[in-house]
Amino acid sequence: MEASRVIHAIYNDDDVLMSAVKKVRAEKHHIEEIYTPFPVHGLDKAMGLEGTRIAICAFLYGLVGLTVAITMMNFIMIEDWPQNIGGKPSFSYIENMPAFVPIMFELTVFFAAHLMVITFYLRSRMWPFKKAENPDPRTTDDHFLMEIGVHGNESALENLLKETGAVEIKLVDKAH
Amino acid sequence: MYTFSSKLKIFSIVLIILGAVGVGIGFSTSHKSFEEVETLLAEESHHGGGHEEVDSHEATSHNAHAEEASHATHDVHSEVSAQGEADEHTKHIEHVQHQIANRPWAALYVAAFFFMMISLGCLAFYAIQIASQAGWSPVLFRVMEGITAYLLPGAIIVLIIAVASGTIGHYNLFIWMDPEVVAHDKLIQGKSGWLNIPGFAIRGIIFIAGWSLYRYFARKFSVAQDTAEDKSNFKKSFRIAAGFLVFFIYSESMMSWDWIMSVDPHWFSTLFGWYVFASMFVSGITAIALVTLYLKTRGYLEFVNANHLHDVAKFMFAISIFWTYLWFSQFMLIWYSNIPEEVTYFVSRFNDYKLPFLGMVVLNFVFPLLMLMNADYKRMPWFVVMTGLVILFGHYIDIFNMIMPATVGDRWFIGIPEIGSILLFAGLFILVVFTALTKAPLLAKGYPLIKESEEFHY
Numbered sequence: 001m002e003a004s005r006v007i008h009a010i011y012n013d014d015d016v017l018m019s020a021v022k023k024v025r026a027e028k029h030h031i032e033e034i035y036t037p038f039p040v041h042g043l044d045k046a047m048g049l050e051g052t053r054i055a056i057c058a059f060l061y062g063l064v065g066l067t068v069a070i071t072m073m074n075f076i077m078i079e080d081w082p083q084n085i086g087g088k089p090s091f092s093y094i095e096n097m098p099a100f101v102p103i104m105f106e107l108t109v110f111f112a113a114h115l116m117v118i119t120f121y122l123r124s125r126m127w128p129f130k131k132a133e134n135p136d137p138r139t140t141d142d143h144f145l146m147e148i149g150v151h152g153n154e155s156a157l158e159n160l161l162k163e164t165g166a167v168e169i170k171l172v173d174k175a176h
Numbered sequence: 177m178y179t180f181s182s183k184l185k186i187f188s189i190v191l192i193i194l195g196a197v198g199v200g201i202g203f204s205t206s207h208k209s210f211e212e213v214e215t216l217l218a219e220e221s222h223h224g225g226g227h228e229e230v231d232s233h234e235a236t237s238h239n240a241h242a243e244e245a246s247h248a249t250h251d252v253h254s255e256v257s258a259q260g261e262a263d264e265h266t267k268h269i270e271h272v273q274h275q276i277a278n279r280p281w282a283a284l285y286v287a288a289f290f291f292m293m294i295s296l297g298c299l300a301f302y303a304i305q306i307a308s309q310a311g312w313s314p315v316l317f318r319v320m321e322g323i324t325a326y327l328l329p330g331a332i333i334v335l336i337i338a339v340a341s342g343t344i345g346h347y348n349l350f351i352w353m354d355p356e357v358v359a360h361d362k363l364i365q366g367k368s369g370w371l372n373i374p375g376f377a378i379r380g381i382i383f384i385a386g387w388s389l390y391r392y393f394a395r396k397f398s399v400a401q402d403t404a405e406d407k408s409n410f411k412k413s414f415r416i417a418a419g420f421l422v423f424f425i426y427s428e429s430m431m432s433w434d435w436i437m438s439v440d441p442h443w444f445s446t447l448f449g450w451y452v453f454a455s456m457f458v459s460g461i462t463a464i465a466l467v468t469l470y471l472k473t474r475g476y477l478e479f480v481n482a483n484h485l486h487d488v489a490k491f492m493f494a495i496s497i498f499w500t501y502l503w504f505s506q507f508m509l510i511w512y513s514n515i516p517e518e519v520t521y522f523v524s525r526f527n528d529y530k531l532p533f534l535g536m537v538v539l540n541f542v543f544p545l546l547m548l549m550n551a552d553y554k555r556m557p558w559f560v561v562m563t564g565l566v567i568l569f570g571h572y573i574d575i576f577n578m579i580m581p582a583t584v585g586d587r588w589f590i591g592i593p594e595i596g597s598i599l600l601f602a603g604l605f606i607l608v609v610f611t612a613l614t615k616a617p618l619l620a621k622g623y624p625l626i627k628e629s630e631e632f633h634y
Contacts, residue, residue, distance in 0.1 A: 055551075087514070098504075098508045098512065101504065
């Protein structure tokens with residue numbers, strides 16, 4: 001349930017931002033979004049965001065890569081055309097396994113890395129020619145912006161934000 | 177200050193006594209007469225599979241080359257007469273007799289080396305932490321200093337066993353120490369400039385002296401820094417750590433040629449030093465984790481938290497994979513090119529040591545890989561302890577695989593001599609390490625990075 005009107009509170013210090021986040025959360029206001037120019041250590045914990053599951057994805061993608069490598073080489077080298085190449089034993093997969101390990105390793109890493117990156121792009125909705133969703137260009141340089149939904153409590157919220165050290169407070173209508 | 181609990185002290189002394197009894201049994205049952213071995217072999221071949229065993233004995237023996245050479249001359253010079261067969265029989269029995277006699281020596285040597293290598297790996301880790309000025313680990317420095325206290329006695333014991341096997345023993349570990357073998361072996365003759373007992377002993381003394389001197393001064397400066405007014409001790413310990421690491425990587429490499437690779441004097445591998453290093457490094461780090469957790473459960477390390485454990489477990493995980501990388505690189509290069517003069521090393525291990533040889537890859541790679549991949553598991557003490565015990569067992573098997581095929585061939589077993597030796601040195605290790613831990617406060621409070629370490633948060 002996204003609010004149609006939001007407050008943009010701008011900060012110019014990440015420590016001030018962190019304490020503001022804790023205060024706003026303590027007052028049970030819902031923080032819609034925070035824009036920062038760089039990763040602020042511990043901000044996700046302060047906001048109460050869930051941990052990422054991308055590492056689990058990467059592990060599973062790695063297993064896929066390993067399976068692809070094994071299936072591919074078993075079919076090509078052992079089943080389809082088991083030639084004698086330099087005396088290497090191509091009677092079964094396990095007998096010639098050491099020669100396949102470099103490929104198994106690389107494909108595992110390849111799948112894990114690339115699919116994880118693609119997952120990241122999809123989940124964070126990033127692609128070329130995507131319209132930037134930046135409410136204030138200064139947040140890519142040296143300012144921090146906290147966006148809070150307004151549900152008829154503007155003045156109380158504004159006072160609270162002023163107390164937390166916001167340098168600028170704006171009431172914004174989200175165009176629909 | 178840590179006080180050595182009397183329970184643990186009694187436990188370690190019991191281990192030493194039990195181990196000594198086991199080692200004694202091992203030595204007293206290994207002297208078989210010619211006739212005893214003859215009946216033993218007759219019984220074995222009666223049970224089937226005897227002939228195959230006979231073949232593999234010869235292929236795996238440490239003087240395989242010498243024997244093969246003599247076989248060849250037999251074939252050329254004489255039709256296989258009754259006389260020749262009798263010679264073969266005698267030779268075979270003498271060979272097995274020697275292998276049986278080697279077993280307690282090799283068991284003792286493997287266990288002695290294993291515990292020595294834990295503290296040497298720990299010393300290297302300690303020096304790296306100081307030289308790199310790591311901010312997370314200083315709270316563990318006293319634990320590391322305690323573990324490295326075993327290095328001097330442990331390394332001296334290893335060297336004594338090695339030299340004794342060639343002087344008071346019957347060349348039970350290193351065949352190049354046997355003048356009879358060297359006289360008939362062109363390959364060893366060519367290496368005798370390096371492989372001779374005085375050289376071996378002198379190099380060993382230099383290695384041990386270098387390591388122990390670093391350990392002595394690092395510990396001295398570390399304790400002195402606790403009460404010092406300035407940071408001069410810290411600076412000195414930084415400088416000697418950097419110097420030691422240079423000395424260490426040379427001496428460790430040569431030590432691995434001398435103390436391990438030379439049990440197979442016909443074989444050589446260029447990355448062997450690194451491989452042994454990876455093994456000792458991961459064992460040392462695992463020992464740090466285990467000792468730390470033990471002390472923490474006793475309430476002596478309240479400044480150590482899950483974040484420190486997480487970092488140590490990360491090292492266990494990463495160096496386990498590094499070990500596997502070197503193990504596989506060595507194996508795969510030799511397997512791939514399959515040059516007879518170097519591949520015999522793996523042929524004998526594959527034929528007679530299949531379970532330990534492949535089992536250690538599971539213990540040292542697959543198990544830690546899956547157990548320690550998850551960040552949450554790395555923060556759980558019982559999880560790290562379980563994985564750590566498996567890693568240590570795996571690296572014992574690793575050393576076992578390096579020494580045993582060259583000394584006892586296919587007559588290996590993990591029985592009374594092996595377990596006795598492990599208990600003996602485990603007891604000694606516990607006794608020395610925990611005694612050293614009582615000598616100084618468990619927090620190196622004068623170290624400049626100690627505050628950062630205490631507040632370390634991952």
